[in-house]
Amino acid sequence: MKKILRALVLLSFFTLHLSPLMAQGILGGHVTGNIQLESQMSRADSTIGAPDVPQGILMNARADVLYTNGDFSAGLRFEAYQDPLLGFDPQWKGQGLAHYFVAYNGERLSLTAGHFYEQFGSGLILRTYEDRYLGIDNALLGFSAKYRPIDGITLKAVAGKQRYFWSLGEGLVRGVDGEMALNSLLPFMAESKLRVNLGAGFVSKYEEDETIAAEAAGHILNLPLNVGAGAFRADVGFGGWNLQAEYARKGQDPSALNGYIYRPGEALNLNLSYSQRGFSAALQAKRIDNMGFKSVRSQTGEMLYINYLPATPRQHTYAFPSMYPYATQVNGEQGLQADVMYKIKKETWLGGKYGTDLHLNSSVMTTLDTTVIGGRGTEGYTVGNGTGDLLYGDLSFEVARKLSKSIKVSATYLYQVFNPIVENEHGSLHHNNAVVADVSWKVSKKHALRFEAEWLGSDSRYDPEAGETDRRAGDWVMGLVEWSIGSHWFLSASDQYAYNDGTGNYYNLSVGYTRGATRLQLGYGKQREGMLCIGGVCRQVPASNGLTISLTTSF
Amino acid sequence: MKKTILLGFIGLFCFAACDKIEPDQYTVATSGGSGNGGRWSNGGTQCALVEKYTGPRCVNCPNADVTLDSLHVQYGEQLVVISINHPTGQGEPFPNQPDMRTEAGTAWDQYFGIGAIPAAYLNRNKAKQYSGSMDNLGSDIGALINQDPSIELTINADGDTATRQIDITVSYHIYDRLEGDITLTLALTEDSLSYRQLHPSRGIVNDYIHNHMLRDVITDTWGDDIPTDGVAGESKVKNFTYTVTNPDIKLQNCHVVGFISYKNDRSVLNCNQAPVVINQ
Structure with missing residues (x-):
């Protein structure tokens, strides 16, 4: 583990101080690239369901290099998963040249x-x-x-x-x-x-x-x-x-x-x-x-x-509205999404000095109205004209307003109905209400603060004896403070707390440093188990408790 | 002209690159497993024991069932399967549904350190774990059953529905000198169990058919010791009488699965199974 930490420090020094030297012409062409390293140390925590990590440290790393010379380009990517971060398929374990190509454009x-x-x-x-x-x-x-x-x-x-x-x-x-x-x-x-x-x-x-x-x-x-x-x-x-x-x-x-x-x-x-x-x-x-x-x-x-x-429904970004994300059901789904944005003009009673942004979004997804006619080796099912079962529905309303040159506030309300079958789990529909308040304050030219407060009320319950093992269940509150110092430093502290079912208290502290195209971030705290979805494609994120290190650079 | 050639090429590609099968040809009859082509050695044959860990809340477990059903078609009687209900999480039964967890199954599950299901082990070789889509399981079974068996195992099971008693006769014959102490494990499995299962394409299926489910272990959980000299040519017969106390178990749907393992690392030497034959 000491060796890996030493390697991280060396890599940080290299990327922070030497990477600008690398973007130079080679054989009349141009070389660009980027390096990304994500590392995780976690220890077992039965209160949040975090597993033991016998390897001590986990790491996903990659380096892309692209060579361009006129109409010709060539690239390669080296990847290393030693071992993969929690939640990644163990089949990723390994390292080597994962990508290579030559191209004429x-x-x-x-x-x-x-x-x-x-x-x-x-x-x-x-x-x-x-x-x-x-x-x-x-x-x-x-x-x-x-x-x-x-x-x-x-x-x-x-x-x-x-x-x-x-x-x-x-x-x-x-x-x-x-x-x-x-x-x-x-x-x-x-x-x-x-x-x-x-x-x-x-x-x-x-x-x-x-x-x-x-x-x-x-x-x-x-x-x-x-x-x-x-x-x-x-x-x-x-x-x-x-x-x-x-x-x-x-x-x-x-x-x-x-x-x-x-x-x-x-x-x-x-x-x-x-x-x-x-x-x-x-x-x-x-x-x-x-x-x-x-x-x-x-x-x-x-x-x-x-x-x-x-995925059709809107991909929410705040922690609690995105706690139950929708995953596309490739075997069958149907639905609608409506989205309206309106900016109330500035210098009006409702719009204020800088104008006010309103955002209304709603979506509904259901299964197809299917009738099973057989299994393997048959047509499988027929589809009627009905709507099927509800998979997901939400209605969100967001108001954002700039109060002064240095302060911007926004508030979001979300109502959501979530069918656990979306995540291939069994259970009754979850009805969730979430409220988010977000304040950004540019204190001075060098200092900026952001405060976020969130609340989630859900009728889902954590009850392992009844087979209800989802630790996202219940009612939650969250607070977050971010402090940006100049263009280099970034500090953040947050806490998510399940105040009803007591499934955990998830605090997180992180510090980041950016110089040029390089960013190094250290985080310490507890990660709640859940689903990470991007564009309707999801990955299960297991709970973890420990240190995370992230390093990215480009040249 | 160029456009015509190009369009013609694209049309030909689309036509040729999509097979259409008529409904009456979706399936074809098979004559059963070919196994290793009838390869017999020293009068015996090597079988493969697959212990599959499953659960009703495990959405990918039905895919593992498809894989094993298909391997059964391929390898026939040389493939012996035990389905073991994982004790926690996705293995927990749905409310008001039968609980297939067993004491022995839980002990085996813990021995292998099963975390995620579906998972499977071949001949209790800890280095041969399979998960998800069970990649390489088929080829590993194929390689295993082509080996010469070091021991042969024959099982007969006669059941009586009135007394719910099963009389079991196990005989074994050693072909190659054995390297250590061995144990015999007998398990009772049941087919055609219908209960709720989470399914990858059909959601919750209330009447999913579960086969090869472990219902009990007749011997000790880790098998009964077999006193043996371990020399080639040795043959022995053992008799067992077992009474099925669980009233939900249908004897006519049961098999007795037997396997002989080394005592030290629990690796399986050979296995076999016999249907419970009901005496009228």
């Missing part, structure tokens, strides 16, 4: 060989991406081409296998996509207020046959080896109005995700928005039916997804 043609990320439309049929905080990397290793034969038309083609921790998934992914920008393509639309983009894509995965037992005794599944998914999309704008629509359909794809059923998949995403100065409104509708699409049929978890199905 010409005016009309772009080619990439190696690891790459790609997205068709909104990702309903293809989106490979990485999120280091979720522990997800679905990069394709293979070839990617992008061709722009004329202005207004973009064609893409990809082929490869997906990253699976330190190896590759067995499935082969192939895809083509085309997009037309009519305003660039058609001369008579060049100056039109009507903006139209159309696109379509098709993705196929190939996987070898395997033996999967059907539910019918003495039978095995006759598996499709090639599974295809296609999508059409349109993006239409006129003045302040904008409509984005995408429909996707997937062929028979019996997999562990859907219980090995043969029902085709479907997804529809509609987003209508309007904006003008001081006002915006958006309405989003989504319906997903059996659209989980992975390159390996037997895989569950968050790795090896070919497509991406974003």
Whole structure:
């Protein structure tokens, strides 16, 4: 452990003092990159459910280096998980060269060989991406081409296998996509207020046959080896109005995700928005039916997804409103989100001297109205026209106002209904009320303070003997103070306390130092167990009790 | 012309890269497990014991069931499975649902230090733990059952529904000299149990069918000692009588699973199972 700490100190010195020297030309090209290190020391704490960490110290680290020379670029990424932080899949354990690529980016043609990320439309049929905080990397290793034969038309083609921790998934992914920008393509639309983009894509995965037992005794599944998914999309704008629509359909794809059923998949995403100065409104509708699409049929978890199905509800940022986040239900969901923002004009009685921002948001998600007709080796279920069961609903209202040149305040109220089945847990609906007050005060040119107070009231209860083991349950209060000193130092203290069920007192202290593009942060305290969700994709975060170290730099 | 060729290529790709299977062909009949192709050695065969740790609140456990059902199709009778209900967390029963936790299962669970479920062990080899989608379990079973057995185990179980008594006869024959003391463990498992289970694609399934569930251990939790010289050619027969006291257990759905292990590291030498045959 001493060796690791010594290495951390050395790395901090290196990144703080020497990294500016590294951004220099090499062979006429340009080298850029970044280094990130997250480390954790935690000890067992039965009151909050923190596990013992026999390794003493855990670490996720990575270094990206990109070389660019004209139209040519090449990059690599070294990653080390020794051992992975709490909550990350133990299969991440290891270190090595995780990514490498070479690319040519010409005016009309772009080619990439190696690891790459790609997205068709909104990702309903293809989106490979990485999120280091979720522990997800679905990069394709293979070839990617992008061709722009004329202005207004973009064609893409990809082929490869997906990253699976330190190896590759067995499935082969192939895809083509085309997009037309009519305003660039058609001369008579060049100056039109009507903006139209159309696109379509098709993705196929190939996987070898395997033996999967059907539910019918003495039978095995006759598996499709090639599974295809296609999508059409349109993006239409006129003045302040904008409509984005995408429909996707997937062929028979019996997999562990859907219980090995043969029902085709479907997804529809509609987003209508309007904006003008001081006002915006958006309405989003989504319906997903059996659209989980992975390159390996037997895989569950968050790795090896070919497509991406974003969450419809708003992703809240404050601690208590985001305590019960919504995770996309890839096997079936439908819902709506409405969002309205309005700025009350300044120098009015309601708006005050600087104006007042109002933000209203609401969403509702339900299951599909399904009737089960069979298990493995059948169509699985039929879908009726009903709304199904409630999965999630929320209504939030936020008011933000600048009181003076140095003080800004905001207040948020949230009502939320949460079905634990969203997290694959059993239980009754949770009804939550949350209130947040946030005050930012720029004390002087060098000093700034931020205060945050939150309250959460929930009818969920912590009762292990009755099988209710969720430590987020009950009623909570929280306070937070942040102090920024100049452009270098940052101090923060917070405490979350479950005052009803007594599931824990979670205090945290942290100090950060920033110099140039380098930031070092130390934290000490208790982390509440829960779910971390980004864009509807979630990772369970176990409780922890101890020290965290974070170091990031770029050059 | 170029555009036509390009569109034609894309159309061909889309058409060729998507298989469609008619509803009457979703499944095909199988003739049963091929095992190791009928490979027998010294008159005996090596079987694989998979202890699977599961729980009704474990959403990914049904996927482990699919994996093991599929391996059963592949390896037939050479695969012996015991499903053990994890004692806490996701293993806890739903309200008003049967409790499948057993004293022996909890002891085994603690021995292996099971944290997350589903989890599985092959032949009680602590280095062979499987979790989640049970990667490599199939290939490891395939490699194991192709080995020559050092011991053969045969089990017969006759049950009486009136007295709820099971008469068990176990015979074993040693092929290779053994390296230490051995134990015999007999367990009672039950199939076709219908109770609530969290499911990855169907939410809460009230009538999920659970198979191979451990109901009790007939011998000592860690097996009964077998006095043996451990030399090749030695054969012995042991008889057991066991009365099923739990009224919820249906004898006709039960198997008696037996395995012989080394006493020191508890690694399994061979295993077998027999259905409880009901005497009318």
